[in-house]
């Protein structure tokens with residue numbers, strides 16, 4: 001009865017389109033791979049580039065071909081697939097993960113309700129369960145996949161406020177309770193501060209907890225921060241720890257923090273967006289000792305698990321808490337029973353429609369195996385420690401700290417020159433500008449206690465020791481020229 005023949009034009013157009021795009025990608029990489037001195041990225045004035053793209057869709061007739069368009073898009077992308085990419089915390093996606101994502105884009109658009117995406121939703125549960133097992137959570141754990149660590153952090157803090165605050169603030173609003181606050185590492189990602197303010201707790205809703213010289217929470221500073229917030233008339237209901245922090249990749253001491261939270265009835269949320277992936281490494285999972293005591297955890301697969309953007313595990317020690325984030329009524333989707341089942345994830349996420357986020361990571365686990373991913377994580381952490389030793393051995397460099405993870409901060413500081421702090425800070429900025437504009441490396445910078453550092457996230461699996469030695473050489477060369 002069904003006329004699948006009608007789908008043939010769809011399938012052949014898809015095949016043609018994929019071939020065209022694949023050719024453009026191949027061309028891009030071929031051009032880059034032998035041009036060792038070419039730039040990693042191509043930057044144009046934002047207004048100029050935006051105008052060019054706008055012009056393309058405003059044309060009357062004279063449509064652009066897919067080949068021309070894909071080339072144009074690829075001309076202005078930051079090339080995270082090349083070994084010189086050592087910038088932000090986004091892993092270059094694995095080819096398997098990219099390819100399998102097409103299934104989701106082709107056939108299963110909404111991964112919100114079971115009947116719309118049975119395999120997508122079953123796979124989501126497998127990923128959530130896998131993450132919960134790696135954390136060391138018990139049988140009652142659970143969670144969902146969501147669109148990014150920032151949204152995961154927001155949802156976790158919303159859930160925490162519903163569980164820990166007696167008044168029904170979801171129904172009655174925030175004015176039904178006393179002012180609330182959250183204890184947060186002074187090294188937290190900005191999404192935490194943003195989440196607290198979106199939730200309406202205000203600026204004072206964030207109480208920073210001091211960190212030590214390694215940018216890890218000082219357990220001795222927690223009580224003081226708690227008391228400061230109480231003095232401001234706040235009820236402190238949650239604590240956010242880093243595993244690991246964004247700027248320096250530092251892991252907070254979770255057991256000490258969990259002790260404090262248990263003694264003081266605080267919800268413990270661990271932001272593991274970047275660093276929870278070390279859980280799959282036998283060598284480095286000790287950084288996360290105590291994580292199984294957290295009430296909620298965020299873990300991104302688009303950072304250290306080679307997946308395309310984006311897929312975040314939002315995980316709860318007590319899986320029932322995941323159903324307390326929202327008490328939304330949408331009978332047309334949930335059915336009249338309002339039954340809160342696990343297989344319609346929209347009960348528990350901000351998103352209504354979301355892609356089948358778990359498919360890329362599931363494929364890597366199923367086809368490559370966890371060991372491959374673990375080797376990747378370990379190799380990136382190992383090479384970062386190797387790199388910092390090179391920096392320490394060179395009198396023209398200074399490290400900010402010895403990194404736990406694969407985030408490395410250091411600065412060029414010529415041994416035979418006396419520069420002021422501001423001159424040195426300026427020098428790092430100029431070096432980075434030259435590196436990203438004139439070499440085939442991409443690096444970033446950060447400011448720690450008023451000192452500007454060059455910052456690498458050594459995240460590309462292809463980046464090896466020889467690339468990093470080249471980078472050191474280049475920085476020195478540029479430094480001398482400047």
Ligand SMILES: Cc1ncc(COP(=O)(O)O)c(C=O)c1O
Pocket residue numbers: 089147148149150151189191242244245246271272273274300310312
């Ligand atoms: C520690 C930490 N938390 C949260 C985030 C935000 O995650 P996402 O970019 O997935 O929203 C980041 C991003 O770098 C991060 O480093």
